[in-house]
Amino acid sequence: TEITAAMLVGSLRTGSINQRLARAIARYAPDTLRFRWIEMQDMPFYNGDLEVDRPAAVRAFVAAMQEVEAACIVTPEYNRSIPALLKNAIDWGSKPAAENVWRDRVIAMTGASPGGIGTAVGQQHLRQILAIQSATVLPGETYISFKTPDMIAEDGEIADPEVRAFIAGFAARFAALALRMR
Numbered sequence: 001t002e003i004t005a006a007m008l009v010g011s012l013r014t015g016s017i018n019q020r021l022a023r024a025i026a027r028y029a030p031d032t033l034r035f036r037w038i039e040m041q042d043m044p045f046y047n048g049d050l051e052v053d054r055p056a057a058v059r060a061f062v063a064a065m066q067e068v069e070a071a072c073i074v075t076p077e078y079n080r081s082i083p084a085l086l087k088n089a090i091d092w093g094s095k096p097a098a099e100n101v102w103r104d105r106v107i108a109m110t111g112a113s114p115g116g117i118g119t120a121v122g123q124q125h126l127r128q129i130l131a132i133q134s135a136t137v138l139p140g141e142t143y144i145s146f147k148t149p150d151m152i153a154e155d156g157e158i159a160d161p162e163v164r165a166f167i168a169g170f171a172a173r174f175a176a177l178a179l180r181m182r
């Protein structure tokens with residue numbers, strides 16, 4: 001009863017708080033949940049002209065997504081929406097419609113921001129985008145207001161037991177939903 005899930009992180013920045021959050025989720029997830037980090041940065045901007053011979057990076061992304069049964073999206077909020085990096089990957093993955101990699105996937109989302117409402121508005125946008133993919137999106141909202149830089153260590157370790165339990169709970173709910181949807 002192992003679940004293999006994609007880990008998709010919407011920030012490429014060195015020292016990204018969302019990369020840290022992703023590592024924390026993997027660290028405190030139940031043992032049954034295995035993550036594969038899938039990269040989105042090598043895909044060019046979506047262009048229908050490229051559909052005749054899809055770029056290798058797009059083919060690699062789609063192939064990797066086809067091998068997982070669920071996906072965890074950990075992303076910053078950019079201008080009250082999602083980063084172009086993530087939107088571009090969603091767009092590529094949604095075409096052609098018959099091979100949409102998001103359809104019927106169990107998807108959990110979370111994100112961190114130094115701001116007070118840490119990614120809540122961006123997550124609403126992401127939910128709207130995933131609705132048309134017919135993905136099964138984990139209900140509820142999980143966002144992290146990253147008040148202190150050491151809240152999550154570089155390697156994903158969380159010292160504060162309350163924060164740790166919050167992240168572990170998110171991962172456990174994701175795993176439970178993925179199992180139920182089998």
Ligand code: FNR
Nearest residue numbers: 011013016017018019076077078079080113114115
């Ligand atoms: C941001 N940031 C931001 N934060 C937020 O809470 N709401 C927002 O709408 C935005 N908008 C935004 C746009 C752009 C272009 C950038 C670069 C940044 C701040 C953002 O949360 C902060 O830079 C995080 O540290 C980004 O996440 P990573 O890269 O640390 O994972």
